[in-house]
Every structure is written in C-alpha cells, then in structure tokens.
Amino acid sequence: MKEYELFIGPQHPGITGNMMYHLWVDGDTVTKAECNVGYLHRGFEKLMESRLWMQNIPLVCRICVPEPDVNEAAYSMAVEQLMGWEIPDRARYIRTIVLELARISAYLMAIGSYAGSIGIYTIPQWSMGDRDYILDIFEQLTGARVYHIYIWPGGVRWDIPADLPHLIEKTLNYIEERLKLYDDVLFENRIFFDRAIGVGKIPCNKAIEWGVTGPNLRACGYGYDVRKLEPYAAYDEIDFDVVSYPDLGKFDAHEAGDAYTRMIVRRLEIEQSIRIIRQALKKMPEGEHILKHPNWLRWKVPEGYAFSRVESSKGEFGYFVVSDGGLKPVRIHVRGPSYTHGINVAEKILQGANIADVSQILFSLDICPPDIDR
Amino acid sequence: MKSIELLGKGEEMYGRAYIKLNVNELEEAIKKLKENGFTHFVMLSCIDWLDKGKFELVYHMWNYEEKEHAMLSIDIDRNNAVMKSMSHLFPQIETYEREIHEMYGIKFDGNTRLTPFLLENWPHAPPMRKDFNSEKFVKQVYESIPFIEEDENEGI
Numbered sequence: 001m002k003e004y005e006l007f008i009g010p011q012h013p014g015i016t017g018n019m020m021y022h023l024w025v026d027g028d029t030v031t032k033a034e035c036n037v038g039y040l041h042r043g044f045e046k047l048m049e050s051r052l053w054m055q056n057i058p059l060v061c062r063i064c065v066p067e068p069d070v071n072e073a074a075y076s077m078a079v080e081q082l083m084g085w086e087i088p089d090r091a092r093y094i095r096t097i098v099l100e101l102a103r104i105s106a107y108l109m110a111i112g113s114y115a116g117s118i119g120i121y122t123i124p125q126w127s128m129g130d131r132d133y134i135l136d137i138f139e140q141l142t143g144a145r146v147y148h149i150y151i152w153p154g155g156v157r158w159d160i161p162a163d164l165p166h167l168i169e170k171t172l173n174y175i176e177e178r179l180k181l182y183d184d185v186l187f188e189n190r191i192f193f194d195r196a197i198g199v200g201k202i203p204c205n206k207a208i209e210w211g212v213t214g215p216n217l218r219a220c221g222y223g224y225d226v227r228k229l230e231p232y233a234a235y236d237e238i239d240f241d242v243v244s245y246p247d248l249g250k251f252d253a254h255e256a257g258d259a260y261t262r263m264i265v266r267r268l269e270i271e272q273s274i275r276i277i278r279q280a281l282k283k284m285p286e287g288e289h290i291l292k293h294p295n296w297l298r299w300k301v302p303e304g305y306a307f308s309r310v311e312s313s314k315g316e317f318g319y320f321v322v323s324d325g326g327l328k329p330v331r332i333h334v335r336g337p338s339y340t341h342g343i344n345v346a347e348k349i350l351q352g353a354n355i356a357d358v359s360q361i362l363f364s365l366d367i368c369p370p371d372i373d374r
Numbered sequence: 375m376k377s378i379e380l381l382g383k384g385e386e387m388y389g390r391a392y393i394k395l396n397v398n399e400l401e402e403a404i405k406k407l408k409e410n411g412f413t414h415f416v417m418l419s420c421i422d423w424l425d426k427g428k429f430e431l432v433y434h435m436w437n438y439e440e441k442e443h444a445m446l447s448i449d450i451d452r453n454n455a456v457m458k459s460m461s462h463l464f465p466q467i468e469t470y471e472r473e474i475h476e477m478y479g480i481k482f483d484g485n486t487r488l489t490p491f492l493l494e495n496w497p498h499a500p501p502m503r504k505d506f507n508s509e510k511f512v513k514q515v516y517e518s519i520p521f522i523e524e525d526e527n528e529g530i
Contacts, residue, residue, distance in 0.1 A: 037491070037492060038490075038491065038492040038493065038494060041492040041493070043501065043508070045502065046501060046502055046508055047508075049504075050508070050509075081388045081389070082388065208413045208414055208438070209413060209415075209464060209465070210465055210466065211414065211415055211416075211464070211465075211466040213414075222438075224438055229438070229441050230441060304387060304388060305387055305388070305390075305392060305432070305445065306387075306388045306390075307388075307390050307434065307443060307445065309416075309443075316416075318416060318417065318434075320417070320419050320432070320434070322421055330421065331419070331421045331422075333417065333419040333420075335416055335417040335434075339417075339466070339469065340466045340469075343466075343469050344465050344466045344468070344469060373492060
C-alpha cells in the first residue's frame with residue numbers, strides 16, 4: 001500500500017498544545033512519527049541569565065502553564081541550596097498545600113483533555129469547571145489565578161488567610177463527591193476500556209532507560225516518586241501512598257504501561273493529593289512564613305552548582321542552577337518531563353498505532369510542550 | 375557517595391556528586407555508572423564559560439536505589455567545539471545533543487539527527503552563547519525597540 005505523510009498540529013484539538021507531529025502512515029497505521037516543537041520557544045533560559053535572581057521568579061512559572069507552581073518551587077529550592085537556607089516550618093507546609101492543589105488542578109485538566117480525545121465530551125466541561133474552584137483558592141491566597149508567583153526563595157510570599165482552610169476543605173469535599181461522577185462517566189465506562197486497554201504501551205523494561213518519570217513510570221510498575229525518594233517541602237512528615245501498577249485500588253489492573261493504566265494512576269493520585277492537603281492543614285505549625293531576605297536588587301548568590309528536583313503532575317521537574325557568586329545566574333537549565341515523554345518516548349510508541357489512537361496516546365502521556373521549548 | 379567511590383574521584387556539592395572527568399574518560403564512566411544502578415539519565419546541560427574559553431558539558435545521572443544524583447562534568451575547547459555523541463548509551467541524549475548543537479554550536483560526532491530543533495531557518499550565531507547579546511540582536515533586527523543601558527554592578 002502507498003505510504004502517506006500526515007501532519008497533526010500545531011493547531012489541532014487532538015494535540016496536547018502547540019506542537020506538531022509528522023506521521024508517516026500506511027493505510028491507517030502509523031509507521032513512523034517525528035515530533036516537531038519550537039512554536040512556544042521564548043528563550044527563557046537565555047533571559048534568566050540577564051536578570052537578577054529575584055526577577056526570575058515571575059519568569060519560571062510560565063514554563064508550565066497547567067501547573068506553574070512546581071517551577072517556582074524547584075527554582076527556589078535550588079537557590080536555597082546555594083544560599084544554605086533552611087526555610088521555616090510553616091512555609092514548608094504552605095508549599096505542600098499549594099503544590100498539591102496545583103497537582104489536582106493539573107490532573108483535572110489532563111483527565112478532561114484525555115476524555116475529550118476518546119469522544120467523551122462531558123468530562124472536559126466538568127473538569128475545567130471543577131478546576132476553576134481550585135483557581136478560586138489560588139486567587140484568594142495569591143491574588144492570581146494561573147501564574148501565582150507565590151513560592152519565593154526562603155519561604156512563601158504571604159501567609160495563609162485565616163478563612164482559607166475552610167474554603168480549601170469545602171472544595172476538597174466537593175471534588176471528592178465529583179470524582180464518583182467522573183468514575184461513572186469515564187473510568188468505569190465501557191468506551192474507556194475498549195479504547196484504552198493495551199493502547200500506547202511503554203515497554204516496561206525500557207521505561208527507566210528511556211527517561212520516563214512520574215505517573216507514566218508508575219503505570220509501568222515502578223513505585224518511584226520524588227516526594228518519597230527525595231522529600232522536599234513537608235512530604236517527609238505526611239503519610240501518603242505512591243500509586244503504582246498493579247495496585248490500582250478499586251479499579252481493575254489490566255496491562256502495565258498502557259493508556260488505561262496511566263489514566264487510572266492519575267485518577268487515584270487525586271485522592272492521595274486530597275489526603276496530603278488535609279493532613280498538611282491539620283499539622284501546619286504557627287510561625288514565620290518567610291526568612292528575612294536580603295535586598296533583592298543587590299542580592300548575590302554564592303558560587304556553585306545546584307540541582308533540585310520536584311514531582312510534578314507530569315513527572316520529574318528539575319532545575320540545574322549555576323552561580324559564579326554574582327548578581328545574576330550564569331546558567332539555569334530546566335529539565336521538563338515532557339522533554340523525554342513528548343519526543344523520544346512518543347516517537348517510539350506511536351509506531352504501529354492507529355491514527356485514531358494518536359491523540360489519546362499523546363494525552364495519556366500528558367505532554368506539555370512549554371517545558372520542551374522553554 | 376557511591377558514584378565518587380566507583381570512579382575514584384569527584385567531590386560532594388550541595389548533596390550531589392560533582393565529578394570532573396577528562397573527555398576520553400566520559401564514555402567508560404557513564405557505562406560504569408549505568409551498570410551500577412545509575413539507570414536514569416536526567417539531563418545533559420551545557421555551560422558557556424566565555425572568560426575561560428571553554429564549554430562545560432554536565433551529564434546528570436540518578437540512582438533510584440541509592441537515591442544519589444551524579445553530575446559528570448567535562449570541558450571542551452570553545453574554539454573547536456566537537457564532542458563524541460553519547461546517544462547510543464541513553465536514547466534521550468540524542469534530543470539534548472540536538473538542542474545543544476543548535477543553541478551553542480557544539481558538534482556531536484555520531485549523532486545522525488542534528489537537525490533544527492527549536493529554531494528553524496536560523497541564520498544567526500548560536501543564541502545561548504554568552505557572546506550573543508540578545509538586546510543588541512533585537513536592536514539590530516527590530517530597530518524600533520529601545521535599548522536599555524544597565525550597570526553591571528548595581529543591577530537595574
């Protein structure tokens with residue numbers, strides 16, 4: 001049969017953002033795939049080299065649109081390593097709460113867009129609406145809905161308002177109720193089983209070598225989570241489970257590393273995030289929320305190489321920060337999880353897939369092109 | 375730290391192993407670490423040390439069992455920026471080398487996919503090099519944007 005070339009993206013509802021896949025197809029089977037990125041390249045890493053340490057905070061959050069807080073946390077942690085700062089206990093708990101709220105909102109977005117890709121259009125409407133309740137919390141806490149610029153080196157920018165824990169608890173109860181409806185419409189739906197089981201499988205013996213991290217790795221049966229491996233914020237004082245194949249709670253475990261398992265892992269991690277936030281609210285100590293900081297305009301960071309990593313909803317986010325002891329960083333390099341998932345992994349697992357499954361495979365990997373482009 | 379013991383050199387820096395290697399030792403070192411539990415290749419970073427006349431390449435590797443992060447660092451000459459590709463050891467190194475080739479102009483021998491990555495049809499110098507002044511570049515290319523002078527020691 002004759003081979004055709006097919007271009008999907010950058011403007012296509014079946015692509016996870018502004019990126020493009022160049023597919024070679026034989027009939028309706030993909031024989032080769034190539035990822036093409038660069039539509040979102042804004043040169044952040046270059047820009048950061050010409051800005052003061054503090055001026056980079058409003059910049060880094062823009063590297064991941066659905067979940068910006070992980071960037072602020074990772075950048076701040078790397079700078080704190082170089083400065084030798086221990087942040088106040090209250091700030092550690094506030095960071096945990098903010099990062100977990102951001103994780104829930106990112107998972108809701110991921111689940112919504114995935115459901116849209118297999119034709120269940122109710123879920124995207126619901127999940128985007130439910131995500132807005134979390135953005136309301138962020139608005140009260142930080143004054144902004146999407147980019148919060150809230151986690152700073154040395155702590156967090158403001159203390160939690162007295163009435164916010166009540167609003168958070170109310171929202172968590174609401175989301176818990178809504179998850180039952182999500183199960184009925186998506187996760188226990190026959191369409192989901194028929195479409196997702198066995199599709200887009202990552203070979204589990206290759207997963208670590210290919211650089212797969214986060215929920216995608218846990219769906220392959222490796223229970224690795226940065227929150228447990230290298231606890232940051234207050235995760236070492238909080239009790240939670242790492243969800244990984246084959247222990248999928250009330251859901252049936254089918255095949256490791258396929259689209260079904262990846263989405264079920266995300267669904268179950270929302271429950272864990274809710275559990276973490278509830279504990280953090282209860283255990284949060286009184287005290288300062290930020291260290292006394294130097295004059296931001298003349299702030300010099302000691303010389304050295306620092307690397308910090310956090311667990312984002314998409315996988316391992318890392319910041320490599322190099323300082324020569326000056327007012328500005330020498331080099332900041334961002335490790336985004338989509339860099340491997342979107343390029344090497346997707347190009348390999350798309351081979352042999354049906355054209356109709358391309359979009360759901362990409363959404364089940366939860367690829368976010370801004371952290372490739374930066 | 376395990377990686378420092380395995381390779382017989384290096385120092386601890388902010389809880390990470392920082393190991394300075396010669397260019398010809400790198401491939402063996404990555405293979406040795408990979409066999410000894412450093413199975414996750416985190417990333418490949420490049421730093422342009424303009425005043426020292428060199429590029430520094432940092433290979434980050436992570437060991438899930440020992441919970442240890444190793445940074446293997448090599449220096450290459452800035453005027454003759456050529457390096458052997460390591461993409462046969464971990465497949466994702468191919469993408470990092472593509473990006474560094476484009477952003478710093480380092481050539482990686484053995485990487486067959488050094489095609490444009492983020493910047494297509496880019497006729498200018500590699501933009502992440504320290505001697506590429508982006509403000510000056512913007513002023514030259516898009517004349518209408520004002521150029522803001524800045525004091526190196528005082529900040530803005």
